[in-house]
Amino acid sequence: MNLSIAWFSILREQAGCSEESVETSAITASELYGQMRAKHRFTLAQGSLRVAINDEFAQWDDRLAPGDRVVFIAPVGGG
Amino acid sequence: MNLSIAWFSILREQAGCSEESVETSAITASELYGQMRAKHRFTLAQGSLRVAINDEFAQWDDRLAPGDRVVFIAPVGGG
Amino acid sequence: MMPRFSISETPLLGDALRRQVLDPSAGGFVCFEGWVRDHHEGRTVEFLEYEAYEALCCRSGEALIARAMEKFSLRQALAVHRTGRLGIGEMAVWVGVSSDHRREAFQACEWLIDRIKHDLPIWKKETFVDGSSGWVNCERCAAHAA
Amino acid sequence: MMPRFSISETPLLGDALRRQVLDPSAGGFVCFEGWVRDHHEGRTVEFLEYEAYEALCCRSGEALIARAMEKFSLRQALAVHRTGRLGIGEMAVWVGVSSDHRREAFQACEWLIDRIKHDLPIWKKETFVDGSSGWVNCERCAAHAA
Numbered sequence: 001m002n003l004s005i006a007w008f009s010i011l012r013e014q015a016g017c018s019e020e021s022v023e024t025s026a027i028t029a030s031e032l033y034g035q036m037r038a039k040h041r042f043t044l045a046q047g048s049l050r051v052a053i054n055d056e057f058a059q060w061d062d063r064l065a066p067g068d069r070v071v072f073i074a075p076v077g078g079g
Numbered sequence: 080m081n082l083s084i085a086w087f088s089i090l091r092e093q094a095g096c097s098e099e100s101v102e103t104s105a106i107t108a109s110e111l112y113g114q115m116r117a118k119h120r121f122t123l124a125q126g127s128l129r130v131a132i133n134d135e136f137a138q139w140d141d142r143l144a145p146g147d148r149v150v151f152i153a154p155v156g157g158g
Numbered sequence: 159m160m161p162r163f164s165i166s167e168t169p170l171l172g173d174a175l176r177r178q179v180l181d182p183s184a185g186g187f188v189c190f191e192g193w194v195r196d197h198h199e200g201r202t203v204e205f206l207e208y209e210a211y212e213a214l215c216c217r218s219g220e221a222l223i224a225r226a227m228e229k230f231s232l233r234q235a236l237a238v239h240r241t242g243r244l245g246i247g248e249m250a251v252w253v254g255v256s257s258d259h260r261r262e263a264f265q266a267c268e269w270l271i272d273r274i275k276h277d278l279p280i281w282k283k284e285t286f287v288d289g290s291s292g293w294v295n296c297e298r299c300a301a302h303a304a
Numbered sequence: 305m306m307p308r309f310s311i312s313e314t315p316l317l318g319d320a321l322r323r324q325v326l327d328p329s330a331g332g333f334v335c336f337e338g339w340v341r342d343h344h345e346g347r348t349v350e351f352l353e354y355e356a357y358e359a360l361c362c363r364s365g366e367a368l369i370a371r372a373m374e375k376f377s378l379r380q381a382l383a384v385h386r387t388g389r390l391g392i393g394e395m396a397v398w399v400g401v402s403s404d405h406r407r408e409a410f411q412a413c414e415w416l417i418d419r420i421k422h423d424l425p426i427w428k429k430e431t432f433v434d435g436s437s438g439w440v441n442c443e444r445c446a447a448h449a450a
Binding site (some may be wrong): 008009010013044050071073076077 | 422
Binding site for chain 3 (some may be wrong): 085087088089091092123129131134135136150152153154155156
């Protein structure tokens with residue numbers, strides 16, 4: 001299925017783009033991050049990220065649907 | 080001895096003046112308040128007040144000296 | 159040295175006060191403003207009057223601010239209290255502090271306004287729309303003493 | 305309804321934001337400003353860059369403010385976060401709340417800035433005068449993961 005992903009901060013820099021459209025076999029957000037990490041050689045492991053689907057925080061095992069907009073959220077500034 | 084007293088807030092209203100010069104036999108701030116309370120019919124008892132001598136917080140049994148400027152401090156707004 | 163605590167008979171301007179606590183090494187700024195609100199214990203307030211024993215306020219206020227700067231490692235701190243008649247919505251007091259980290263700024267600002275309200279000789283008289291009025295914390299204890 | 309949380313690419317003006325939380329029934333106002341400071345962990349900062357995932361920030365930010373207003377009985381509350389490149393002394397975030405009593409205003413303001421910094425997808429990249437730079441909290445865990 002086809003999805004869009006928006007990249008921010010360190011992931012944007014490592015992906016080299018702000019937004020991409022992907023054709024993927026991934027069923028869950030977790031699988032999608034695995035594929036993207038391999039593709040873009042992200043340094044961050046899934047355990048340090050959060051994920052949002054269609055502008056809402058989501059769970060890693062949430063199932064993806066065609067046309068979903070996915071954002072992987074690297075650790076924020078905090079303090 | 081001669082002293083000056085400045086009156087604020089409820090004491091100013093009850094004394095009917097902001098400042099007065101008094102000739103007193105009082106040895107301590109406590110005695111002076113007793114005399115002033117009788118003179119001006121203040122409703123506030125000494126226990127609810129603080130006292131300052133020459134613009135510094137003082138103790139009730141501090142001895143007064145000629146020319147001292149005394150202020151009796153009614154309860155403040157707080158909260 | 160510029161005074162860090164003062165009493166003002168004219169309206170307080172938060173923006174001008176804030177500029178005095180700017181500091182390139184500060185990462186956090188917290189300010190408190192006390193506003194005249196339209197109600198007190200269920201009654202409708204018309205206006206307030208503040209009266210201060212200025213010489214002692216300034217002396218004690220400076221000491222409080224110096225203590226807060228030391229205790230909370232502040233970069234800058236400033237406080238001003240209004241006197242005179244204030245209508246609803248007017249600013250009665252402004253306290254602003256800046257520090258490297260926000261935690262200390264929050265603690266210091268709250269500590270300062272608590273101490274200012276508790277320690278300094280500043281009195282507040284309330285006038286209600288029903289025409290009654292009284293010095294806060296004075297009338298009730300006076301009634302008990304009487 | 306006016307948004308209570310927003311992201312701004314242009315400089316924040318505290319005085320204009322403050323006017324939006326005025327309320328005749330509020331007796332206390334507390335605001336927090338986060339400023340870009342010139343040092344971090346002993347190193348000299350040249351500038352910061354903030355990047356936000358705006359749609360999620362606004363949705364989550366509104367929810368945080370609504371929760372704070374309920375939890376702390378606030379009269380008004382507002383928060384804005386800057387994005388883009390900020391020099392030393394610039395304001396990165398403004399959070400202001402008004403309430404009947406000051407205690408709730410302090411608690412709410414601190415709770416809000418804590419939650420904003422912890423929960424919302426806003427990233428900070430530091431650039432130091434020595435030319436090095438990095439995304440705060442990302443580079444170190446990335447190094448560990450690598």
